[in-house]
Amino acid sequence: MAVARTMRRTGPTTLLLATILALGFLFFVLTPSSSSAITDTGSVVSSQQREDAADNILSPPTKPFVKAQSVREDGHIAPPPVIHYNLNSLTSTSDSASMNERVLILTPLARFYQGFWDNVAKLNYPHELVSIGFIIPNTKDGNTAAAALEEAISKTQSGPIGSRFASISILRQDFEPPLQSQDEKERHKMTNQKERRESMSRARNSLVFTTLGPSTSWVLWLDSDIVETPNTLIQDLTSHNRPIIVPNCYQRYYNNDKKAMDTRPYDYNSWIDSPTAQALADSMEPDEILLEGYAELPTYRTLMALLADTANPNPRREISLDGVGGTALMVKADVHRDGAMFPAFPFYHLVETEGFAKMAKRLGYEAYGLPDYFVYHYNE
Template identity: 35%
Template sequence: MFTASGAMSLASCRRWRRRSGLIFLLSVGASCLWVSLFLPGNHSFGHRLFPLTNLLRGFSRAYDNVNGNVDHFGSLDTKNGRFRWFGHLPGQTNSSEGESNFEVDDYDMGNYDDVVSPVNPSLAEEMLYYPNETHTAKVLILSPIHNVEKLLPHYADMLRSLTYPRQLISVGLGEDSSRDKTMNVAKQIARELSRHFSKVLAIHLNITGGIHGDWETIHDRNTQLSRRSHLAEARNLLLKASLRDEDWVLWVDSDVGSMPPDIIQQLLSAHKDIVVPSCVMRDPESGHTRIYDKNTWRETKQSLKRQMSLPPEDLVLEGYGPSYRIWLSNLRNEGRVVPLDGVGGCTLLIRADCHRKGLVFPNHVYNHHIETEGLAKMAKDMKFGVYGMPFVEVMHL
């Protein structure tokens, strides 16, 4: 806040900055239009103007960022079914009124990019090393399945590629509300995998509902309360029907494309109650590796501050714009195993005793979160450790 005597008021400063920005844009636009129209060459007016429109669009984005017109933090108002955006950069207020305190946060909000930078191979080898040991812990792999009949054969091949002792692995597939032949294929897969693993179950979960449709419909932000509440219920029912004497539960989504054959050994080597790898994807257009599971994150002072102002029923969602949080892949500078506050379910290892002591996937809003992220919040309230391994990568389809 500006308090020095004779200093320009904050409102005046903002108006001056806005006018200056507009004058700058108009000047650049006029110059570019003149150049575009009078450059020699066999180009039509439209072809000459196209670079100008792109240039102005880029300047417009920059102007919006400077003036705080970009959405950075959103929550779903579960009472009224509205999505509430908080479109302000650090150093600005949560409303259009009032003055800023220009607080400096511990995370650079300019970092919106979800591209995962390549790692030096020698560093990756060091961070992926774990001591060789004889394993005796029993692991239960659980996967909720829904309309995935075409993905299940690949999923089964991926499980067969695991190098963890097979006699220590059990598998549970929980199907509900599918409109294809997912359950029939799951039964066939279960019979085949039973020859390889200790126990394999294919269970129909007697729940209805869920979100049906294409990818855009399923991931629409306004359907996430219903969708993830349903998924949390499916996970809890599958856990209750499958868990027996196992030491660990490994949740694996059926649409995972690939994971390291030693993924179980890698995650167990962290020696934590709850641990996740980085879930990434390959961008088909650029070829870059990008963060897929943006439910795996660490809170910052800014993200916690904004949650404090929310009504208790609001659901905070990630993946629908830039974030105030730090995603797991961006924590590689801290080492092999790093503390987290939120986890996704792409691949998620949980000590079975945590579940036995009451840790579940909330199917209602819990501390502004639900399902896997809600589980992480609940786990921390129960004093369980929540961690991630940023160098271990699982590739999503």
């Protein structure tokens, strides 16, 4: 008698394999999924933290670009998948923390100050939404700074889960800085400004274009010698929902006349333009730049540093600016994505952060300042 086709293909081996597959499927379906994992230290990590947390306690690459490679059946590594990012759904709002908006803190670093890192570690914006990027000159002093930075990072990134940042990247400059000395007086000599600030522009551009990921909503530029800010710095600046906003940078010092600690303005690069400065620019050669804060080059611009109401400060008070400093500068990531960078060449006779404000304005973005909201620079 002929055997039916379906019966000819059914045997003990086939039935056994079918049973194993069915049991495996039932196990997969019925096993409850968990949104947490147990770390080697015994702490529970949420699925979001597990995805965002750094893979390395020192300097992993920017998270969105890390994609695991799969191995095919023939032993060859499969090509990386095509990843789609919908930047139209990316937000940068006045309620950044509640909206889970990611922040990228970027710092050019030539010297390491423990106070800087301690201040960053105390920022209370959810650390799982914060990535950090550094760029360090490839010099002897840079090597010293990098070693100290890595030690500080290691302590934070191996500490409690809630204190760890999503990722930290450390870049080393591939060009020589124009100044070997990082002494404050040497850095601020007028004769050194053009070369120094053009070099700083290159460093800033390298840093932002390397680390800016498709999930970044805000970029906070924070100089490595800013050692004191409110813990709510990120929330406070993003709450204004401005494309570019900068606080007032001051410095604490001992006032010999008062015999007591006092404060004084430090950053004069946040200003409102003046007819005098515009006339000076019109008379300059193409490669010349305008500088602020030097008696040899009076511009008569309105300086935000001198507009602070220290007696009755209103931290929410805003003013419109034409130039910005970079000691603490909050920028919507879309401003950088649209092409605003730090010109390493005279751009309308401006370079670095002041040139950035000019370029952003040409792209349709306005800059704002907070005269009564203070951050503090290290006092050498």
